[in-house]
Amino acid sequence: MLDTVSHAAQDADHEQPWAELGLKSDEYARIREILGRRPTSSELAMYSVMWSEHCSYKSSKVHLKQFGEIPQETPVGKMLAGIGENAGVIDIGQGYAVTFKIESHNHPSYVEPYQGAATGVGGIVRDILAMGARPVAVMDPLRFGPLDADDTHRVLPGIVAGVGGYGNCLGLPNIGGEAVFDESYVGNPLVNALCVGVLRHEDLHLAKAAGTGNRVILYGARTGGDGIGGVSVLASETFDEGGPAKRPSVQVGDPFMEKLLIECTLELFAAGVVTGIQDLGGAGLSCATSELASAGDGGMHVDLDLVPLRDSTLAPEEILMSESQERMMAVVEPADVARFLEICAKWDVEATDIGEVTDTGRLQIDWHGEQVVDVPPRSVAHDGPTYHRPFERPESQDALQADRAEDLPRPSGGDELRATLLRLLASPNLCDKSWITDQYDRYVRGNTVLAQPSDSGMVRVDEETNLGVAVATDCNGRFARLDPYAGAQLALVESYRNVATGGARPLAVSDCLNFGSPEDPAVMWQFAEACRGLKDACVELGIPVTGGNVSLYNQTGTTAILPTPVVAVLGVIEDVTRRTPTGFREAGHEIVLLGETRAELSGSEWAHVVHGHLGGLPPQVDLRAEKVLATLLTDAGRAGQLSSAHDLSDGGLAQALAESVLQAGIGAHVELEGDAFVALFSESAARAVVTVAPDALQQLLTMAEALGVPATRIGTTGGDALVVEGQLGITVEELRDAWTATLPEALGH
Template identity: 75%
Template sequence: MTAARQLDTVAHATSTPDQSQPWAELGLREEEYASIREILGRRPTGAELAMYSVMWSEHCSYKSSKVHLKKFGELPQETPLGKTLAGIGENAGVIDIGQGYAVTFKVESHNHPSYVEPYQGAATGVGGIVRDILAMGARPVAVMDPLRFGPLDAEDTRRVLPGIVAGVGGYGNCLGLPNIGGEVVFDETYVGNPLVNALCVGVLRHEDLHLAFASGVGNKVVLYGARTGGDGIGGVSVLASETFDADGPAKRPSVQVGDPFMEKLLIECTLELFAAKVVNGIQDLGGAGLSCATSELASAGSGGMHVELDTVPLRDSSLSPEEILMSESQERMMAVVEPEHLDAFMAICRKWDVEAVVVGEVTDGDHLVIDWHGETVVDVPPRSVAHDGPTYDRPYARPAWQDALQADVAEKLARPTTGDELRDQLVAVVSSPNMADKSWVTDQYDRYVQGNTVLAQPEDAGVIRVDEDSNLGVAVSTDCNGRFAKLDPYVGAQLALVESFRNVAVTGGRPLAVTDCLNFGSPENPDVMWQFEQATHGLKDACAVLGIPVTGGNVSFYNQTGDTPILPTPVVGVLGVVEDVRRRIRHGFSAEGSHVLVLGETREELSGSTWADVVHGHLGGLPPVVDLEAESALAALMLEAAATGVVESAHDLSDGGLAIALAEATFRHGVGVTVDLEDPFLDLFSESSARAMVTVTEDRHEELIALAQKHGVELASVGRTGGTDLVVEGQLRIPVAELKSAWQATLPAVLGSQLV
């Protein structure tokens, strides 16, 4: 497609029905191309073909997933825990947190772009999710970054990890947004296909909520922000919609280039536009760029839209209409403005040095019409582009290998027979890449900018203060154990949910809502689609029992290298309200002589565990049992414990079990611990769910016991804090400093001691 060839207008398309078009090269299937011709009653123009190709991509249309995502819409949006003010289908979910405040949050993927261009792919992933939050009328207040890589020592990991981490940190730091949590996970299946999921949290008053739509005949359509360039043409809408392989570097122009300083201006400008009440609706330009913004605004409105494409400010004057419509250049927004407010709108944009241009207006028709130099190049029903794309109910079936995988249980593996063996395995688990200190990553992020961060990495959940007077705040956590999801995707998705749910609860938050980023292999593989169907089913069923809605999220398919898909990775984010952030609960041991207790039942559940992976290189069996009633009871106990201040510290028990919880708690302040365990090996390494480790002072020990009885939560006193060693009675003693040194050394030994 070049600007030099004959302009393919609607009239020209009508008169040349047999002209060959590159629909396959743009990722469309033959039947999809035929459907477009049927909708239009003619062949599409080149510009129309470009729009349909990006908007009907897997990334934008959810064509392989929406039949399964419908089940989330069945969940109650108003529950005893909270009320959803905006949910699935909007730019981001919005939850009422009380006192007239609402919080919006969402997680999305930028996986394939981050493989091609690690820094820019990750940076623009952050930028895109921030604009989704901004479009709801909220001020972005924090970000998080669940990341997945191949093995730590793999060449591919050494190539992509430093750039991805630098991109996440560089963009977020420049915006002045604290990074309060996330994950860094390593597994062989992510070689050649890292996962870069980005979450953003925003705060707004109820009355400031805005939804994106174009209504009101004669209202102006204004494009503002950065100019449109040749970077990101096709962008994530193409990269995220096909299997990624060795041809990836040829797609380098498809990766967007970010400018966080422009985005910062855009944030402040947009918030002032909202405050001045001079906009009817705002849509960010993310995946599919102008194709998405124009078609979605028109589709959500009550009329049509007319756009003059040649008024779009360009960084590259040689761009064709197709390229302008497909470009995913960053830091751009589109607003619908009433004519009487246009001057005020433009004045605010000038104040913030943000370029703004009227590119069209709302019409009384029912089509989206786009002209280029006086010729019509697009004339389409907007819903057919934005909402009524293809829907596939792809075949799925339980994999033939699933039974054998589940039969290969880790409980049969050889266990340590001496205290020395147990000690060696404890050190190996604590210092393994997935359990080791992630400071090499998190030290590149500003966690405390803005001054409202209450808890951040390495705590179980990030906590942000929302109101300085009342100390109202929110807690957010993201989690997923792909190994569990491989063993049983239904249970694995529920375990991801309950771990996030528990992490919010043990910091003193009341869980309110869920966002998810569902990362899977090719939807054309029935094994993968079975995993996806099971995961969404499991997530929906668990949310129904826990009483929390799914408010939105993202699906990322085609995450595989060749024929090898990634571990099914349904990342789940949970947001909860903290009534008084001064009563949040930390996870480190802070004083000597405190009782150490385990809340919840510990069972012989080792399959999929960190111990099985690190010590034996094993994956097989069934994941831990999910007990949703026990999770709810534990959360209720922790909420009351936070309100009364009965516990000193709390740490959820999940990956690595009690072994990791004890180690991380001692590392925080250098306070040691001595525990007396009934079954030292099992008690240390079991990963049973619905459990937490807490500490209480002597004078409140009985109070906690009574609280556990009240909520029906099993409790076991296992030891006392004190000294400078981690001691398991009758088994092992290891200096905290020695264990911490091993924990801290793992990532720098491979990645180097100098930050990028």
């Protein structure tokens, strides 16, 4: 028998599977209080997915709200849209705006690697599209267990193929990301996806259903049985030790349908026939209907019988929960419906008028002529539970921080330093990632200016003026484990620095906060400290958080992942033809080290690879030093002084020199003062290595001195080897052999 609203009002004691749907007893009681009765099964389905951790941020929003305290100005102008919208939108000048956002698809990618990763890309692309922008590039920060782990060999090839397969079919260049390996990600890989879109200011669209009598049109793919409960449920639970068990919950993507949907939607925008729009991602129709109604005039009526289905046996609850991909919902004035449908037909995109905007203040949904949903839409979309989860610094943190990597045995003499450099260069986290990135099209559309292995990805926005944007994503989970406040800031400043090394001015932040179970006070302490660290750093640097994502319950059994607050920074460059490349480009240029090097080895790749050690305090954060370094890098780049620039981070100066040498096969001869080991392998922040022509050296040093940036000439480019005077010499060929062999040998050619 159909569970209607009238039936629910009369049958108050009917038992319902609220616990199986992920709701707590007090949450179920609250739903009954809101409605003044028990929910129908359809209403229960809606609340369960919309009140999930993934959709409602119920454990995290008390900490996320501090991001609203950050000034919403950028060095170019005000944000046009920020936290709470599908994606943040930033003014970049010349009448252009850029929208970008990063989100997670972690649990679905563990269950079904290819489709989980592919639909993660598809979902973030639709978020960008829904703002009125043309998607122009994607990125993929990834985390896996150890390279030799069986689970890594199960998930990594599928995840990489899914990211590449979907993005390549859409014709979107993949311009950067990361692939990091650590024991804590066994059984819980992280698949974070970022998309960048471009729009003119006047093209901005928001997710709201306004205008009583306006029509609600569902268009795109048909609704199927895939993804029922999908990411909204999977992202709110911890996996058991036994392995994946929720294959039916993972969405199935069709990138060719999405490509049609993109072009169709952009033409709909251009035709001026859309008054409000929302993509259907997590929670599907439950999300789109409740969020549009809540953000608009407050009322909507939908006839669920009109929803086009791939499976005619679906119950109304399943239709509302399905996370089938490649679907959008638009609010359209009645006079524009015919034109809207005409454009959809042109692109072979199915479109169906399924309801209207009302002035009732209620979201009302019918099925087979009976009302199955009658709820205040805000109670579903925005007024979910808020948890003040207990959080506490674990007692073990003191002992962890006291166990310093600086006290570990170090290599002595040139031979040991040489062996250490080659070992680190070949380690999974520092080796060449071409096995992964060669599966991605990095240059489709013809506007890619920088892509991996550059420090940041960069795309041209305007082909006449050469206006462009750069984006980088970063996070060292070991640093965040040692000190989550400083670790989150170090993730931010590394992305900030990477954008600046290419010559772009950092403008804004999007984050993807990946943590373990919020029910663990130690994990919540990590999360709270990371949020506090990000907020404080953004205030100091003067860049806003435009939006992002929280992914909790990333653990297997009781083992949580390293806290992994991935931070994306977007910057603007007025002329991409004046960008600064990452690697050495010419022989005979002067090599200059910018920034101060300290004996900071805790959490470093050296400690991780050579000693399997994690302990101590991460590198010191100096936000003023980061700010003036970025100013020097962008000003010198704009002036055409720099022939290359590479930030110093994982692996320290040794890794940066090796990667710079390998870019074009141009060697280097350097001389280092003091402790050669510290100079080569320390991971002190706020540093970069740059090259300049000999006649530009003094001008750079003068600029650095004026800004207060330590600058030291350490050598010259040229030759066929990396030589550290008095310590080691390694040919370019030896460096390349060590750097390139690791992933092909582990994963197959």
